[in-house]
Amino acid sequence: MGEQRNFRVWRGDDNGGQLEDFQVEVNDGEVVLDIIHRLQATQAPDLAVRWNCKAGKCGSCSMEINGKPRLGCMTRMSTFAPEETVTVTPLRTFPVIRDLVTDVSFNYQKARELPAFAPPADVAPGEYRMQQIDVERSQEFRKCIECFLCQNVCHVIRDHEDNKQAFSGPRFFIRAAELDMHPLDTRTDRKDAAVEEQGIGYCNITKCCTEVCPEHIKITDNAIIPMKERAVDRRYDPIAWLGSKIFRREQLDKPAGYATAGVATAPRPNAGTADTPVEQAAAHGAQGDISANWHREAAAGHAAPVGPDGKLPVTEFTGQLAGAQSPFGDDVEFPMPATDINYQHPNRPDEH
Incomplete structure (x- = not known):
C-alpha cells in the first residue's frame, strides 16, 4: 500500500476550467503518468490525457508539472517531496482541447x-x-x-x-x-x-x-x-560577398544557362576557351546580370588573373582594390526615413 499524496490537476476545455485537488495513492517507482491513470481509474474517469508509449519515445504525454514542461512518463514521483503538492497543467502555449490535451x-x-x-x-x-x-x-x-x-x-x-x-x-x-x-x-x-x-x-x-x-x-x-x-x-559577411563576386576558373566550366544563387545567367561565349585574363574578363561580362545591388544591374567587374590551379594569387587580396558597391544603391541616403524601415517578417525577393 502506497502513501497518499496531494495532486492538483487542471480540468476544463477551450471555454475555461480550473484546478481540482485530489488525494491519490503513490507507490515506489511510479511516474506522474501512472498517477494520472490511477486518477482516471478511481476518481476522474473523464480526465483526458494524451499518451502512447509510456517509455519517453513518442512525446505524446507532454504536460507542465509544477510549472515546468516535462514528459509525464519520465517524471518520477520520487523527485517531489512527500508533502509537496504536484500540480499538473496542459501545455500553455497551445490551445486546450480538454483537460491535459492541447491542439498542437x-x-x-x-x-x-x-x-x-x-x-x-x-x-x-x-x-x-x-x-x-x-x-x-x-x-x-x-x-x-x-x-x-x-x-x-x-x-x-x-x-x-x-x-x-x-x-x-x-x-x-x-x-x-x-x-x-x-x-x-x-x-x-x-x-x-x-x-x-x-x-x-x-x-x-x-x-x-x-x-x-x-x-x-x-x-x-x-x-x-x-x-x-x-x-x-x-x-x-563582406568576405563571403567579395568571394562570390571574384571570377574563378571553376566558374568557366559551368554549362550554358547555369543558374547562380537563383539567378539565370546568359550563356558564356567560347565556353572552355577563356584562358587569358582578357578572355576571362569578356566571359565575365556575360554574367553581368548577377547584380551587386538588389534593384539594379551592376557593371561587370574586372576578372583577376588566376594561376594554372584555378586560384587567385595572394596579391589580389593584399593589393589596393576598389570598394564594393553599396547593396542599397547610390540613391539611398542614411539615416533612412522611418517610413522605409520595416520591422515585419521579410518576404522572399520574388514577392516584391
Whole structure:
C-alpha cells in the first residue's frame, strides 16, 4: 500500500476550467503518468490525457508539472517531496482541447512548410555514402521525439501570437539545420528559407528549448547558432560577398544557362576557351546580370588573373582594390526615413 499524496490537476476545455485537488495513492517507482491513470481509474474517469508509449519515445504525454514542461512518463514521483503538492497543467502555449490535451496542429503545419530532403539526382537509393562524422553530426537532431516541449517554452511562440505565422520554432530549426548540414542534400536555399520563411532571426538564443529537451539535444548550440551563423555569412559577411563576386576558373566550366544563387545567367561565349585574363574578363561580362545591388544591374567587374590551379594569387587580396558597391544603391541616403524601415517578417525577393 502506497502513501497518499496531494495532486492538483487542471480540468476544463477551450471555454475555461480550473484546478481540482485530489488525494491519490503513490507507490515506489511510479511516474506522474501512472498517477494520472490511477486518477482516471478511481476518481476522474473523464480526465483526458494524451499518451502512447509510456517509455519517453513518442512525446505524446507532454504536460507542465509544477510549472515546468516535462514528459509525464519520465517524471518520477520520487523527485517531489512527500508533502509537496504536484500540480499538473496542459501545455500553455497551445490551445486546450480538454483537460491535459492541447491542439498542437500548429507544429504539423510548420512541418509541412519545411522542404524535404532533396537527394542527388544521379545517386540511386541504396547508393548514398556519407562520412561517419557527417552521420554523427545530424544524428543528434534525429533523436527528436516531437514532444514539442521546446516549442512550448519558446517565448516567441508563447508570448507573441502575431509571430506564429512567421516563426517555425526550435523543433524545425534543428530540422532545417540537419538538412543544411547533410552532405547529400542538394537544396541550396535552406539558409535563406530559415531567415525569410522560418523567422530564425527572431530567436535570441535564451536556451530554454535546450533545457527542456528530454532527448538532451543541444538545440541552441549545435543547431540554431550554427544556422544563424551560416545565414549571416551568406547574406552579410563582406568576405563571403567579395568571394562570390571574384571570377574563378571553376566558374568557366559551368554549362550554358547555369543558374547562380537563383539567378539565370546568359550563356558564356567560347565556353572552355577563356584562358587569358582578357578572355576571362569578356566571359565575365556575360554574367553581368548577377547584380551587386538588389534593384539594379551592376557593371561587370574586372576578372583577376588566376594561376594554372584555378586560384587567385595572394596579391589580389593584399593589393589596393576598389570598394564594393553599396547593396542599397547610390540613391539611398542614411539615416533612412522611418517610413522605409520595416520591422515585419521579410518576404522572399520574388514577392516584391
